[in-house]
Amino acid sequence: MSCLRISLSLLLAACFFSSSAQQAPPAAPPPMLQIYRDPVKPSKMAEYSRIESEAAQACARASTWPYLAIQSITGPQEVWFISGFDSYAAMERSAEPFARNALLSAELNRLLEAKANLVAEPRAVYAHYRDDLSSNTGLVQPRTRFFTVTLVTVRPGHEREFEDIHRTLKSVRQRAGTLDNRAIYQVVSGMPRNIYLIFSAHRSLQNAGVALDPAVDDYSTDVDDSTRNRLDDFTRFSVQSSETWLFSVSPAMSNPAGEWIVDDPEFWRASPSLQRQAAPKKPAENLPR
Numbered sequence: 001m002s003c004l005r006i007s008l009s010l011l012l013a014a015c016f017f018s019s020s021a022q023q024a025p026p027a028a029p030p031p032m033l034q035i036y037r038d039p040v041k042p043s044k045m046a047e048y049s050r051i052e053s054e055a056a057q058a059c060a061r062a063s064t065w066p067y068l069a070i071q072s073i074t075g076p077q078e079v080w081f082i083s084g085f086d087s088y089a090a091m092e093r094s095a096e097p098f099a100r101n102a103l104l105s106a107e108l109n110r111l112l113e114a115k116a117n118l119v120a121e122p123r124a125v126y127a128h129y130r131d132d133l134s135s136n137t138g139l140v141q142p143r144t145r146f147f148t149v150t151l152v153t154v155r156p157g158h159e160r161e162f163e164d165i166h167r168t169l170k171s172v173r174q175r176a177g178t179l180d181n182r183a184i185y186q187v188v189s190g191m192p193r194n195i196y197l198i199f200s201a202h203r204s205l206q207n208a209g210v211a212l213d214p215a216v217d218d219y220s221t222d223v224d225d226s227t228r229n230r231l232d233d234f235t236r237f238s239v240q241s242s243e244t245w246l247f248s249v250s251p252a253m254s255n256p257a258g259e260w261i262v263d264d265p266e267f268w269r270a271s272p273s274l275q276r277q278a279a280p281k282k283p284a285e286n287l288p289r
Contacts, residue, residue, distance in 0.1 A: 029139040029183045030084025033127045033197075034091060035190075038079045039120040045077065048118045052079070052253040053272070055111050059255045060272035062097070062104045068140065069253035070147055074212075075245040079253065084139070125190035127197055133166035135173070135180035141201045142263040146208040150198040150244040158238035159194065165234050172222050194240075208246055 040048050052069065059067070068082045085091040098105050154162045166184060173180040181202075187195040202208040223231065251271040261268045 027138060028136060029129050029134065030086065031129050032085045032087070032091065033125075033129070033185055034083040034085065035125040035127065036081040037123045037125060038081070039122065040077050040079060041118055041120060042077070044118040045071075048079070048115055049250070049253060051111050051115045051118070055108060056253055056255045057272040058104055058107045058111070062101055066256050067254060068256070069250040070247040071250050071253075073246040073248055075243070079250070080247065123190055125187060127185035127187045130163075130166075130184045130186055130196075133163055133170060133182075133184040135170060135182050137181055137183075139183045139199055139201070141181065143203045143267075144201040145249050145264075145267060146202040146205060147247040147249070148200045148202065148208055148211045148244055149247060150200075150242060152196045152198065152242045153192070153240045154194045154196065154238050155240045156194055161234040161238035162196070165231050165238070168227065168231060169222065172227075176222065178222065212244060212246060 038048075056069075070080050070082065072078045072080075083091075083094070085094070098108070152162070166182070170180065170182075181200045183199040183201075185197045185199070187193055187197065200211055202211070249267075251268050254271055256268055256271055261271070
């Protein structure tokens, strides 16, 4: 198995966060997402989590770049490893550290084999950020602990109506100055291209629960009656199906860095990256070369 395949399947590394210790506004969502979906078999989550935690520890020891793991609470039992890139060239370069580190590659190969019987059919998904539809507030916001992810399947040929819904909603909320935390991506590979992924970050389960409330739609309180009727028509014409999943961020299976940890150090205490930073360092002469 090539090092590129390892980096795609176990690590999915990405620079979501700056390494600066100073708090800064959330960066704009990355132009491209690579999402590796691991469907975990029933009763196998504990063993799976242990193996992926070992993988995160290996990444921390090798000082690789950060990556994010989220675990489903509703819907199918899956773990998603999320990476952000500026371009396909940057995605290709992400495999280089693993090609140069034989010990890391061997360790991750071992862990990949160990988890082979714990998952069903994994899938790599690529998606492009839709700046024209999104709120532009950042994919991962300060103190994020949960995500809701809505998978919307749009009827072929009706993409324009669906996109007009979110352009209108973005414009209305910007003018009103109301909260809007949507980051919308359109799938380009790994799933049908007429699927859109709507990510929303949440600080608490209670906040996420509001987003799951069937009595609350995307725009009922934001627009006038005429606009609401038009958007309702667009929804009926364009949306074939829509399903929202609730995810929790997994510190133990992630390798975070930078302001994300600074924003919420207690939450990230279990992450291998933070544990490594807190551990006493060996004298320089004893460090491996």
